[in-house]
Amino acid sequence: MKTRWVVLPIALVVLGLIAITAADDARAARPASPIYGVTVPDGYRGWELVAPAREAARFDELRVVLGNDIAVRAYRQGSLPFPDGSVLVKLAWKEVQSPDFASATIPGAATTVQVMVKDSKRYAASGGWGFGRFVAGVPTDEAQHRTCFACHQARVQGRDYVFTRLAP
The missing domain is CATH 1.20.5 (Single alpha-helices involved in coiled-coils or other helix-helix interfaces)
Incomplete structure (x- = not known):
């Protein structure tokens, strides 16, 4: 016993x-992104909405950005740079005509999930952010990931390299 x-x-x-x-x-x-090692975070679909966007021709996408609690708190407080641990996830879908309402467009096929992870030590060379771009759960190639920081650096360096503003 x-x-x-x-x-x-x-x-x-x-x-x-x-x-x-x-x-x-x-x-x-x-699966982790090349260069940065970023993965799609667990539970991100339950995160708070930061903002929606419509990307016009060439992409013709509807997009939404979601943020974890750390990122959303920073947005609400208006504090930049974002603190380490902030994570932003952008979901994108092809924009299609609604079959139910002539003047509306709706999400069609999913195109990408894009992830930004703030870790000022690990990603010091890229403004403190690690990037991941995924299609059907698989990271895109290294060449695409090499464009991430350059694009953010050229356009939104003064906003801690983040395009998306908190929707009012």
């Missing part, structure tokens, strides 16, 4: 360690 009470806690600890290791392995196995 005593043996069972000794073995049971040990077995529970071992099972817990196996579960933690499996979760870490699953996270490590997620």
Whole structure:
């Protein structure tokens, strides 16, 4: 009887360690962007809306940017630069005509999920931001990722390299 009470806690600890290791392995196995190693964050679809946007011709996309709690707090406080731990996720879809309302367009096929992660030490060479661009859950190639920071640097350096403003 005593043996069972000794073995049971040990077995529970071992099972817990196996579960933690499996979760870490699953996270490590997620596809990561070249150059930056950014992955699509868990639970991002439940994050707060930062702003929607419509991207005109050449892209013809509807886009929304979501932010984690850290990023949204920084937006609301108007504090720049964004603090480390801020994460922004942009979802994009092809813009299509609504079948139900002639003057409306709606999201069609998903095109990309783009991620920005603020870590001023890890990404010091790119303004403190790491970038990820994913199509169907798979990161795009290195050449596309090489364009991320250059574009942000050229256009929104004064806003901590972030295009999206908080929607009123």
